Amino acid sequence: MSATHGRRPFLGGVSLLLLLAVSCGAAAAVFPESTARAIGRVNQHGPFLGVVVPNAFEMEPLLRSPRFSTAKSRLPPYLDVAGKRFRFGTIGEQKVVIVMTGLGMLNSGVTTQLLLTLFDVKGIVHFGIAGNADPDRQIGDVAVPRYWAHTGLWNWQRYGDGPENELALESNGDYTRKLGNLNFTDYTVANKNGRPARSAGGRSNLLNAVWYQPEEVFPASSGTPESRGHAFWVPVDAHYYDLSRKLEGLELERCIVAAGNGTDTATTTRKRRTCLPRRPAVARVERGCSASVFVDNAAYREFLRSRFRVTPVDMETAAVALVAKQQGKPFIAVRALSDLAGGGAAGSNETGVFAPLAAQNAVTVAVELISLL
Ligand SMILES: *[C@@H]1O[C@H](CO)[C@@H](O)[C@H](O)[C@H]1NC(C)=O
Ligand SMILES: *[C@@H]1O[C@H](CO)[C@@H](O)[C@H](O)[C@H]1NC(C)=O
Ligand SMILES: *[C@@H]1O[C@H](CO)[C@@H](O)[C@H](O)[C@H]1NC(C)=O
Numbered sequence: 001m002s003a004t005h006g007r008r009p010f011l012g013g014v015s016l017l018l019l020l021a022v023s024c025g026a027a028a029a030v031f032p033e034s035t036a037r038a039i040g041r042v043n044q045h046g047p048f049l050g051v052v053v054p055n056a057f058e059m060e061p062l063l064r065s066p067r068f069s070t071a072k073s074r075l076p077p078y079l080d081v082a083g084k085r086f087r088f089g090t091i092g093e094q095k096v097v098i099v100m101t102g103l104g105m106l107n108s109g110v111t112t113q114l115l116l117t118l119f120d121v122k123g124i125v126h127f128g129i130a131g132n133a134d135p136d137r138q139i140g141d142v143a144v145p146r147y148w149a150h151t152g153l154w155n156w157q158r159y160g161d162g163p164e165n166e167l168a169l170e171s172n173g174d175y176t177r178k179l180g181n182l183n184f185t186d187y188t189v190a191n192k193n194g195r196p197a198r199s200a201g202g203r204s205n206l207l208n209a210v211w212y213q214p215e216e217v218f219p220a221s222s223g224t225p226e227s228r229g230h231a232f233w234v235p236v237d238a239h240y241y242d243l244s245r246k247l248e249g250l251e252l253e254r255c256i257v258a259a260g261n262g263t264d265t266a267t268t269t270r271k272r273r274t275c276l277p278r279r280p281a282v283a284r285v286e287r288g289c290s291a292s293v294f295v296d297n298a299a300y301r302e303f304l305r306s307r308f309r310v311t312p313v314d315m316e317t318a319a320v321a322l323v324a325k326q327q328g329k330p331f332i333a334v335r336a337l338s339d340l341a342g343g344g345a346a347g348s349n350e351t352g353v354f355a356p357l358a359a360q361n362a363v364t365v366a367v368e369l370i371s372l373l
Contacts, residue, residue, distance in 0.1 A: 065091075
């Protein structure tokens, strides 16, 4: 391999990209030269606070908020790079760049890295809606956790092995049994005699157990590329978390007014108003977790709560947290609880009914937090 012959001194993320874009021409880079120049001009007005949002229905209320102003004279309203739109503007006094990631861990991780590589970003606020695993919280509450973990990196243990058996590749330091497992045998539905199948027949489950793993991390600050570390609980920025205390007591929406469903004349003319049992509140909590899994299952929700003591369960935040950690950028997330992650009564439809209210509450809290930072 002759890769080293073409190596140039590292010039830092943005200038290296500019160099690549300029020297290789439009066809070779992920974006054209004109975009590279536009990024350079935008960064002369930095630093920005990065606002990272999963989906359109969470971002729209922010773009509509009277607290947000689109960039006018000196900055473009947005730049499109690599299939993402980076929107510029201000929230209060704060200069922001807003980007929508799309669903799941891959999208949110890639988009956050792109944001930090391209733009002069001083910190990241992430917001959205989430499932709720915490019986002390209600739908509509907005959780601000101190720690986030990715609970989707697993070592799936072979059938017949138990907690005392070493995992495949554990001795290499690749995998661990420190964080605990989910044992499928514990979730066997009772048989006709009302007893778990395993106590009746002594049978276990071929799916055996999965062990939760920390992520491999490669912090940029270490100065040595490819020097591996591990991280499971990723703390949010201590200063941002401290400031989030000022959000407690913020007034949040309690009722949702939905248009009638069209099948009933009374409800189509008279809009339906659905209210939560109490006014939602901002809750600074200890933990949240994420994985590319939509949790709508009471048993798994209870497992996540009892094993990891989490409040919000979502599909993006831990990826944003892990990228911010590795790039050494301050980070915090607010997630409004939209449903019970499968813990509601059968046939309940909390996500469908309350997601817009939760999205609005997430925006209300995020906007307030952004203007504090
Ligand atoms: C899962 O539960 C079964 C039945 O109790 C047990 O034999 C097995 O060792 C457990 N596996 C783990 C990894 O805890
Ligand atoms: C529409 O609203 C009516 C009256 O509230 C209700 O009976 C009906 O089940 C609703 N239909 C759907 C599909 O939600
Ligand atoms: C759930 O609620 C949403 C919003 O009110 C509605 O559009 C949807 O039809 C409902 N689904 C069910 C299964 O009731």
